[in-house]
Amino acid sequence: MKKIFYVLFTLLGVSLILAPVAKAQDTYKIGAAIALSGSIAVYGEGFKKAIDLATEEINGKGGAKGKKIEILYEDNKSTPKDCVTAVRKLITVDKVPVIIGPAASSNFMAAAPVAQESKVVMLSAQGAAPALTKAGEYIFRVFPSDVLQGKGISDLCLQLKYMEVPIMYVNNDWGLGLKNVFVENFKKAGGKVTDEIPYDEKKTDYRTELIRATKGNPKAVVNLTYIVEGSVMFKQAYEMGINTQWICGSAAKAPKLVELAGKAVEGIIGTYPVFSQETKDYQAFRSLWMKKYGDAKIPIFGEYNYDMVHLIARAIDQGGYTSDGIRKALFEVAKGYRGVTGDKTFDQDRGVGSEYGVWTVKDGQIIDYKK
Amino acid sequence: MTFLLQSIFNGLLAGCIYALFAMGLTLIYGVLNFVNFAHGELIMWGAYFLYLFMESPLGLPLPIALIPALCLTILLGLSMDRFAFKPLRQANRLTLLITALGLSFFLRNGAQLFWGAELRTYGFEIKRGWKIFNISITTNQIAIILTTLVCIAVVYLLLHRSRIGKSMRAVSDNLELARVAGINTRRTIRFAWIMSSSLACIGGILLALDTNLQPGMGMINLVKAFAAILLGGVGNIWGALLGGIVIGFAENLGVLIISTGYKDAIAFGIMVLLLLLKPPILYGSQD
Numbered sequence: 027m028k029k030i031f032y033v034l035f036t037l038l039g040v041s042l043i044l045a046p047v048a049k050a051q052d053t054y055k056i057g058a059a060i061a062l063s064g065s066i067a068v069y070g071e072g073f074k075k076a077i078d079l080a081t082e083e084i085n086g087k088g089g090a091k092g093k094k095i096e097i098l099y100e101d102n103k104s105t106p107k108d109c110v111t112a113v114r115k116l117i118t119v120d121k122v123p124v125i126i127g128p129a130a131s132s133n134f135m136a137a138a139p140v141a142q143e144s145k146v147v148m149l150s151a152q153g154a155a156p157a158l159t160k161a162g163e164y165i166f167r168v169f170p171s172d173v174l175q176g177k178g179i180s181d182l183c184l185q186l187k188y189m190e191v192p193i194m195y196v197n198n199d200w201g202l203g204l205k206n207v208f209v210e211n212f213k214k215a216g217g218k219v220t221d222e223i224p225y226d227e228k229k230t231d232y233r234t235e236l237i238r239a240t241k242g243n244p245k246a247v248v249n250l251t252y253i254v255e256g257s258v259m260f261k262q263a264y265e266m267g268i269n270t271q272w273i274c275g276s277a278a279k280a281p282k283l284v285e286l287a288g289k290a291v292e293g294i295i296g297t298y299p300v301f302s303q304e305t306k307d308y309q310a311f312r313s314l315w316m317k318k319y320g321d322a323k324i325p326i327f328g329e330y331n332y333d334m335v336h337l338i339a340r341a342i343d344q345g346g347y348t349s350d351g352i353r354k355a356l357f358e359v360a361k362g363y364r365g366v367t368g369d370k371t372f373d374q375d376r377g378v379g380s381e382y383g384v385w386t387v388k389d390g391q392i393i394d395y396k397k
Numbered sequence: 398m399t400f401l402l403q404s405i406f407n408g409l410l411a412g413c414i415y416a417l418f419a420m421g422l423t424l425i426y427g428v429l430n431f432v433n434f435a436h437g438e439l440i441m442w443g444a445y446f447l448y449l450f451m452e453s454p455l456g457l458p459l460p461i462a463l464i465p466a467l468c469l470t471i472l473l474g475l476s477m478d479r480f481a482f483k484p485l486r487q488a489n490r491l492t493l494l495i496t497a498l499g500l501s502f503f504l505r506n507g508a509q510l511f512w513g514a515e516l517r518t519y520g521f522e523i524k525r526g527w528k529i530f531n532i533s534i535t536t537n538q539i540a541i542i543l544t545t546l547v548c549i550a551v552v553y554l555l556l557h558r559s560r561i562g563k564s565m566r567a568v569s570d571n572l573e574l575a576r577v578a579g580i581n582t583r584r585t586i587r588f589a590w591i592m593s594s595s596l597a598c599i600g601g602i603l604l605a606l607d608t609n610l611q612p613g614m615g616m617i618n619l620v621k622a623f624a625a626i627l628l629g630g631v632g633n634i635w636g637a638l639l640g641g642i643v644i645g646f647a648e649n650l651g652v653l654i655i656s657t658g659y660k661d662a663i664a665f666g667i668m669v670l671l672l673l674l675k676p677p678i679l680y681g682s683q684d
Contacts, residue, residue: 063509063514064514065514065613067513067514067515068514068515068516104514197658223656223657223658224656224657224658225657225658225660226658226660226661228611228613228617229617230604230608230609230611230614230617231407231411231607231608233403233407233649234404234407234648234649234652234657234660235652235657235660237400237403237404237407238400238652238653238657241400254515254516257516257609258516258608258609261523262608264523264525265523265524265525265526265533265535266403266526266533267525267526267528267533286516286518287523288522288523289523290523
């Protein structure tokens with residue numbers, strides 16, 4: 027019995043030593059610290075599909091700077107602590123110069139200083155918190171900041187004549203950041219925020235928060251929520267017979283929300299950064315997706331992840347496989363670059379702009395909202 | 398007014414579930430003298446076992462699926478004892494505590510491996526609740542309250558009217574003395590695990606019916622149950638029942654005054670206060 031163990035251990039050791047050597051430097055490695063387990067794994071699976079699709083496409087066309095690119099996935103387990111661990115591992119063990127950062131602003135912001143200190147480029151494809159790129163010059167995002175979205179939600183409320191609304195939000199960097207921008211804009215425009223209700227993630231019971239939010243039967247409630255929390259909440263609101271117009275942000279706009287909460291989410295509306303789905307690039311992306319995955323159900327933020335991988339590959343191609351090369355080249359390759367999510371030109375804060383649209387759920391489908 | 402009534406009702410609901418968890422937890426504490434941190438995972442696995450039998454390919458209706466789910470949870474509880482805790486019967490409390498924590502991680506990640514981290518439901522149609530005195534009540538919620546009452550009655554009868562229950566109370570009072578008096582302690586311990594697992598399974602299923610299934614569902618609520626048993630006096634089953642309901646009320650009524658962001662802090666606040674003050678009323682005699 028003991029002998030078998032020794033043999034197994036030796037084999038394990040040998041394979042650990044050999045594995046990296048065998049594949050060394052055949053490819054340009056890109057780190058990806060995304061959520062493959064934990065509370066927001068529901069997003070992570072979609073990101074991985076989009077990233078894989080882009081990688082396959084790039085490699086099919088010869089890769090970047092003469093070599094194929096390879097994505098090294100590292101599960102960030104959806105917690106800030108494990109995000110830091112994952113990013114640190116990618117930097118110190120795998121020595122990648124560029125990392126696809128974790129989703130959820132609090133997770134990303136926990137890991138961003140690690141990348142910045144090690145001078146490794148890290149990008150976000152869905153981080154919206156206004157403070158996200160403040161960590162430093164190595165941190166980029168291909169997703170628009172919530173400064174724009176907060177104003178978008180405020181404008182939507184005004185447009186629909188909801189002048190007095192309570193606001194519920196996920197108690198983390200993203201929720202708080204977006205809430206602040208919303209409140210600021212809404213008050214400036216003459217609106218009144220009747221109550222502010224922060225709530226924790228991952229809970230199974232939000233009834234108390236819901237009754238507090240709907241105290242005095244407001245006509246509309248702004249709810250900055252994620253897929254999982256949103257589905258639990260809207261279900262419980264439905265059971266409780268709450269009748270109000272829910273107004274959400276972009277993070278809840280997902281087919282998964284409808285799948286989980288069913289008719290409870292009928293009629294909710296929300297804002298989201300829009301890009302035209304009529305462009306040639308988008309059509310090409312969609313047909314590629316169909317070919318690889320057999321359906322047109324593109325997961326939330328999938329397009330942004332796809333664009334991000336293309337930008338990284340271009341930056342490696344132009345600036346070389348070093349973090350400073352990539353960092354400098356990112357500005358150049360992104361300038362005027364039109365991906366499937368539109369113009370990706372980085373501003374001085376290493377973020378991008380966008381337009382905002384309004385979505386709603388009708389008959390179990392997420393569609394554009396028309397008044 | 399409606400707001401207040403609804404909060405009281407929600408408090409009662411949360412309290413019922415915490416009470417079921419706390420009773421199971423305190424039963425094991427009473428007999429074996431350690432806190433089973435893996436109790437939360439018994440809750441979660443109980444709920445997932447039901448899911449297993451209700452989903453395809455089996456697709457059994459709820460009342461039938463309940464039976465194998467309950468049996469499997471009991472089996473899990475018994476194996477927990479047989480393989481993890483029994484070899485450590487003579488070990489000190491810290492060893493037991495760490496074992497229980499390890500087991501908790503193992504079982505939670507096991508469930509995640511099996512079913513994934515995503516949220517699941519039993520797939521019942523969502524229904525609007527009824528309006529009674531202007532507060533909304535769903536069928537599931539009535540089921541929760543009724544089931545809790547039935548569980549309490551059964552536990553009472555078992556503990557106070559049956560021979561095995563009496564010997565359990567004796568073991569809980571003093572293991573050595575009970576053994577000397579000729580009580581079969583092994584059998585008694587096994588019985589405590591069966592009761593604890595059943596309560597966990599039922600509580601988990603009720604919680605999942607009312608909300609959702611998630612591998613972390615047991616863990617979050619276990620902490621509340623823990624606060625409940627501290628409140629009720631450790632090892633005291635009726636104290637645990639009362640403690641659970643008090644915590645449920647405190648949480649749901651507390652947010653009328655303070656921000657909802659601190660909802661979870663209420664249970665912990667109570668726990669810390671109790672540990673600091675140790676009021677003699679709560680730490681009096683057992684049962």
